[in-house]
Amino acid sequence: MNLMEKLHILADSAKYDVACTSSGSARKGVAGAIGNSVAPGICHTFSADGRCISLLKILYTNHCIFDCKYCINRFSNDVVRTSFTPEEVCTLTMEFYRRNYIEGLFLSSGINHTPNATMTEIVETLMLLREKYHFNGYIHCKAIPGADPDLVELAGWYADRMSVNLELPTTEGLRALAPHKNRKNILLPMRQIQSGIEENMQSLGVQDSRGRYWYTARELGRKEENTTLLLREQLRQKLLSEKETGGREPDLFQEVQHVSGTSGLHMKKEAKWANQQHTGRFVPAGQSTQMIIGATGESDYQILSVSEALYKKFDLKRVFYSAFIRVNEDSSLPVLPGGPPLLREHRLYQADWLLRYYGFEAKELLSENQPNFNEFLDPKCDWALRHPEQFPVEVNRADYYTLLRVPGIGVKSARRIVQARKTARLDFPDLKKAGVVLKRAVYFITCGGAWYYSMKMTQGLILQNLLLSEKIPKQPENIRYEQLSLFDGTYQDFLCESGTA
Amino acid sequence: MKYILQCEDSIEGIFSAVYSAWELKYGHENTAIQVLGGEEETLELFTTYIPLKPDVEKAQKVLNTIQRVCSEAVYERLFYAACSDAADKADTIYRYIQTALRMGSRVVNHLADPAVARVMELSRAVGNAQHHYLGFLRFIEIPEHILLARYEPKHRLTELIMPHFVERFPEERFVIWDTVRNVTGVHVPGESFVMLHLTEAQTAVLRDYTEDNMEAEQLWRAFVESISIKERENKKLQRNNIPLHFRTYMPEFKKGEERP
Numbered sequence: 001m002n003l004m005e006k007l008h009i010l011a012d013s014a015k016y017d018v019a020c021t022s023s024g025s026a027r028k029g030v031a032g033a034i035g036n037s038v039a040p041g042i043c044h045t046f047s048a049d050g051r052c053i054s055l056l057k058i059l060y061t062n063h064c065i066f067d068c069k070y071c072i073n074r075f076s077n078d079v080v081r082t083s084f085t086p087e088e089v090c091t092l093t094m095e096f097y098r099r100n101y102i103e104g105l106f107l108s109s110g111i112n113h114t115p116n117a118t119m120t121e122i123v124e125t126l127m128l129l130r131e132k133y134h135f136n137g138y139i140h141c142k143a144i145p146g147a148d149p150d151l152v153e154l155a156g157w158y159a160d161r162m163s164v165n166l167e168l169p170t171t172e173g174l175r176a177l178a179p180h181k182n183r184k185n186i187l188l189p190m191r192q193i194q195s196g197i198e199e200n201m202q203s204l205g206v207q208d209s210r211g212r213y214w215y216t217a218r219e220l221g222r223k224e225e226n227t228t229l230l231l232r233e234q235l236r237q238k239l240l241s242e243k244e245t246g247g248r249e250p251d252l253f254q255e256v257q258h259v260s261g262t263s264g265l266h267m268k269k270e271a272k273w274a275n276q277q278h279t280g281r282f283v284p285a286g287q288s289t290q291m292i293i294g295a296t297g298e299s300d301y302q303i304l305s306v307s308e309a310l311y312k313k314f315d316l317k318r319v320f321y322s323a324f325i326r327v328n329e330d331s332s333l334p335v336l337p338g339g340p341p342l343l344r345e346h347r348l349y350q351a352d353w354l355l356r357y358y359g360f361e362a363k364e365l366l367s368e369n370q371p372n373f374n375e376f377l378d379p380k381c382d383w384a385l386r387h388p389e390q391f392p393v394e395v396n397r398a399d400y401y402t403l404l405r406v407p408g409i410g411v412k413s414a415r416r417i418v419q420a421r422k423t424a425r426l427d428f429p430d431l432k433k434a435g436v437v438l439k440r441a442v443y444f445i446t447c448g449g450a451w452y453y454s455m456k457m458t459q460g461l462i463l464q465n466l467l468l469s470e471k472i473p474k475q476p477e478n479i480r481y482e483q484l485s486l487f488d489g490t491y492q493d494f495l496c497e498s499g500t501a
Numbered sequence: 502m503k504y505i506l507q508c509e510d511s512i513e514g515i516f517s518a519v520y521s522a523w524e525l526k527y528g529h530e531n532t533a534i535q536v537l538g539g540e541e542e543t544l545e546l547f548t549t550y551i552p553l554k555p556d557v558e559k560a561q562k563v564l565n566t567i568q569r570v571c572s573e574a575v576y577e578r579l580f581y582a583a584c585s586d587a588a589d590k591a592d593t594i595y596r597y598i599q600t601a602l603r604m605g606s607r608v609v610n611h612l613a614d615p616a617v618a619r620v621m622e623l624s625r626a627v628g629n630a631q632h633h634y635l636g637f638l639r640f641i642e643i644p645e646h647i648l649l650a651r652y653e654p655k656h657r658l659t660e661l662i663m664p665h666f667v668e669r670f671p672e673e674r675f676v677i678w679d680t681v682r683n684v685t686g687v688h689v690p691g692e693s694f695v696m697l698h699l700t701e702a703q704t705a706v707l708r709d710y711t712e713d714n715m716e717a718e719q720l721w722r723a724f725v726e727s728i729s730i731k732e733r734e735n736k737k738l739q740r741n742n743i744p745l746h747f748r749t750y751m752p753e754f755k756k757g758e759e760r761p
């Protein structure tokens with residue numbers, strides 16, 4: 001099979017993985033190599049479904065020994081199977097990168113023979129790309145559940161971001177649709193990567209691989225999870241004892257030798273790409289995961305609670321949501337009348353944003369009694385209407401996080417308000433200049449004690465007005481891929497969620 | 502009497518004209534700066550038109566002063582505004598600098614001043630276009646492994662995007678060609694970059710290279726086509742995110758063959 005045919009097949013089967021960002025790593029170019037990476041990420045084109053293309057997103061192989069019901073590559077499907085060689089992946093990446101088609105590579109894979117065999121091929125590919133081709137651009141790769149921790153670790157020294165997909169929000173869901181996977185095998189590498197990142201940051205005295213959720217929680221003075229505190233303490237002890245015993249000599253090299261024993265990989269001494277050429281960063285752009293939405297019966301509340309737990313306990317950079325697409329005829333899969341639940345997915349992305357940037361908790365947005373979002377209203381409006389006791393908010397006094405809770409006020413406008421009111425008292429026209437969406441905000445705020453409308457509005461009337469002012473498309477149409485520079489000015493997040501937030 | 506200083510549409514042209522405006526001492530209220538080469542301007546009565554030659558040294562002096570008296574941020578904003586395609590940019594920059602020299606670094610937030618607000622608007626538009634092209638620019642490989650990118654930017658962007666690509670491709674020989682202004686940014690390994698105006702002969706040579714000499718373009722088209730999810734097709738979203746005018750030189754949008 002020629003390269004073109006392979007690419008067709010292995011890109012086609014990678015497309016359901018929705019992560020596309022190249023954000024989170026800032027790395028300068030180096031003489032003798034090719035590539036750099038820019039913290040907010042760069043979109044290189046948009047596919048016909050409107051999603052940003054930033055990375056060469058491919059599977060290494062679509063052979064798979066597993067039989068996940070929802071997956072086109074499952075063992076029981078009769079599809080054409082093929083695999084790349086490491087050289088082929090490198091050639092594609094390099095030739096695309098030189099022409100400025102991409103920011104880098106996103107390498108995922110079906111499981112060929114064994115998790116270890118597959119992970120080994122992934123690691124070999126990354127090694128070749130970094131060392132032989134001197135590729136210095138962005139790399140995102142999968143950790144294959146069930147693979148040897150040593151292999152996962154090795155991949156982490158070459159990759160910018162790693163991910164392990166949770167696939168389904170609950171253990172029951174996983175059991176029903178992905179019989180060969182289990183929660184433990186998924187969470188184990190996730191924990192390992194987290195701990196690797198944590199250790200790497202500690203030894204370098206930096207915080208830059210953390211997720212936005214962590215920053216928001218810290219600003220709000222929230223307590224950290226006991227598990228993460230424990231993890232951090234253990235790492236601190238480990239580092240201290242290493243210092244006492246004369247420092248941590250080429251720690252990676254030991255791992256490498258170990259690995260070469262277990263999986264037949266050999267790496268030369270000078271092959272310590274990450275340690276040598278750069279500052280020795282382990283998964284500097286953090287890790288992400290993905291859940292399929294609508295294949296199993298979980299409510300939005302359950303899904304969002306899972307995301308919250310992942311942010312809290314695993315310090316993930318991102319959780320991605322992927323509307324279920326029925327690619328297989330299978331009685332265990334639902335037939336969704338409206339096709340893939342794209343609006344639902346969109347609402348989940350908005351809610352996810354509320355968790356990470358706005359300091360909302362899942363239980364504030366939804367509950368057992370109201371487990372799903374209203375598809376016609378964005379989650380913040382929905383929340384505000386159900387909490388009249390929180391309003392009005394006086395824009396000249398309210399603190400940053402209170403402002404953020406007002407519909408129509410976003411991260412940028414809240415920041416501008418806080419700045420501007422230092423020198424002047426703000427009125428409605430000033431808010432408009434600050435970028436506030438007044439047609440949404442006016443029902444929830446006062447300026448110097450005054451309402452925008454003199455008439456008192458009931459909740460019903462507000463809802464009606466909000467719905468009138470908002471066009472509800474069948475599919476999201478104006479998803480912006482914008483850069484958000486945040487509080488500290490150094491941290492940027494690229495809002496680039498597969499065309500959905 | 503009114504004096505209109507006419508300058509070349511370039512960074513050196515605009516900033517050296519600002520220097521001349523001070524030097525000539527006709528009084529700021531009587532002086533305006535205009536870039537040459539836009540639409541035919543109707544000549545105003547009782548106005549003296551003074552054509553100026555760009556002068557790198559004078560321009561450098563102005564830029565140095567801004568950096569010293571104001572800040573890096575002010576400097577950057579002015580630089581970006583000078584790259585805009587707006588007809589009023591030169592005079593706006595001139596007025597901005599008058600305020601900036603009075604206010605120092607605080608000038609950036611002084612949006613009540615129309616020139617300050619306008620410079621911010623212009624520099625933002627240029628900055629957005631710059632960011633887009635970091636992703637949307639496409640190179641083709643021509644003989645001797647040289648990479649060539651052509652594009653038709655609304656603003657003058659080549660100086661602004663070159664540093665990104667120099668850092669990214671330190672070992673490549675590449676050319677970025679703004680076909681609207683017929684200027685190129687050229688990089689060779691080990692050097693920074695130079696800006697070159699093309700002669701007719703050079704233009705003719707470059708114009709003939711329209712095809713990549715490898716199958717990379719076909720592979721890329723295959724990839725972009727395969728990666729889209731049919732069940733989610735949303736051309737409107739695609740068009741909002743990548744407007745048609747960016748697509749001219751992007752192989753994935755080439756007409757005639759299978760399109761994504």
Ligand code: SF4
Pocket residue numbers: 064065066067068071072073074075109110111
């Ligand atoms: S492990 Fe499951 S989801 Fe992954 S390729 Fe195999 S069948 Fe598909």
